[in-house]
Amino acid sequence: MDIVLHLADEYVLDKAWAALLPMSAFTANATGLYNATSHVAPVAASQPSAWSQLISYIPHPVPEQTLASPLHTVGQLASAWPRDYLPRQVISLFILTFAGIHVLYFLFATLSYYFIFNHDMMKHPRFLKNQVKLEIQCSLRAFPLMILYTLPWFLGEVRGHSRLYDNVGDFGWGYLVFSSFFFLVFTDYLIYWIHRWEHLPIFYKWLHKPHHKWLIPTPFASHAFHPLDGYVQSLPYHMFIYLFPIQRTLYLCLFVFVNFWSIFIHDSDMITGHPLEKIINGPAHHTLHHLYFTVNYGQYFTWADRMGNSYRQPEAALDPMLDIKAAEAKKQKAALGKEQ
Incomplete structure (x- = not known):
């Protein structure tokens, strides 16, 4: 966020704050x-x-x-109020984060909804009435609190308390490549356990169940969480930069990527048989998670689920589209029965 805040100060916020105060x-x-x-x-x-x-x-x-x-x-x-004045930074960060999450959410979710999501899934018997509207409303209600919970992490970042660095030469190109992969592995493993613990009865009903309201999710369900749930699952992303060095611009790109990935895996896609299916935790895996609850907790990879004995292989026989076809066949059969 320090890059975003610097650019916003340079081109917009300096003038805005000078006009206001x-x-x-x-x-x-x-x-x-x-x-x-x-x-x-x-x-x-x-x-x-x-x-x-x-x-x-x-x-x-x-x-x-x-x-x-x-x-x-x-x-x-x-x-x-100069740039480094704490109240200004808090307010600026809140505004930028509030605007940013809305842009990312509506941009990526809308693109996924219209160009990737199979709209036939909305015919599923367990697809809720007005579900897309409900998903969006749930997300919009969650955003303000999620941002408030996250602000201390962003504030520490812009005030220089993280291990972000600018010059690639400080750690070399080899570490730059390694840190990209390590970031994904580290966050994936922690999110796996956070997600799995959220399914424990003591947490599930009040914390994580609101997200599992969407049994057949659309991309707009990607951020439709209880605010604390959304925040807790984001903790590994923020923790990483306080524990390990990572190049500043690379981290920003990865942060945008993880938001995109969260949207992408909620498109209810059950395409199976691709070469990386047993390695990458994609939309098919997460669709099974929403349907069966206790499988495929991972975010990007399948290795943590395999280690934790919670992996379920996507198969054509598990495709929710089969339920849609069965329901349609049942309706057709009932209609023919009435005619006869």
Whole structure:
């Protein structure tokens, strides 16, 4: 998130914060203009606006601290809340995360829903009435709390407490490749056990059952969790960067990828027989998880399920489409019976 926050500050948030909380509201005889050479706001006394008077009571760093902060641009309006001011970072991160998760969710889920998801699955007897709408509503209700739970991790990241690094040469290209694979293995294994523990009776009913309401999920079910459930299953992603070094841009790409993967495996696809079927935990495996509950807890790979004796091989005979065809045949038979 530090990359995202830096870019947002550079192109949007610096101006927004300068407009909302200008230096002039807190510094006497200042117009809010920032001098890049002297670090001193030029003196040009003016009558404070009603907005300036209103916000002048909001806590802020002392002017000396603010004026000593890194500059943005010569002559640009400066905010009384500099980039490294904790309240500004908290609010900015919440806004960026809130916007980002909605964009990722609706973009990837919509693409998957229209171009990958088999809409015939919606004819399944266990597909709920208005299910897509309910999945979206559940996701939107969960997002704000999930973001609040996650903010401390993002805040620690942007304040330099993680092990993220910039220069690939610090650890070499070999480690860059290794860390990509290691990130997937590490998070997959931890998510396997978190997910499996959530199926224990003590947790399942109040924590994880809301997600299993969708027996035949659509891509919009990917984030339709109890907020605490969604947060707990995301913990390995955040823990990783505090335990192991990983290149900053690579981590951002992997973070986007895991959100995409969560959507992808919820498309109820039961295509079987592909070469990586026994290695990659794909949509067919996760479809079986939603149908049978106690199998295929993994996120990307099947190895943890194999080790934990919870693996179930996707087979054509387990395809929920067979239930749809059977239900349609039953209806047709009943209709013929009435005609006769």
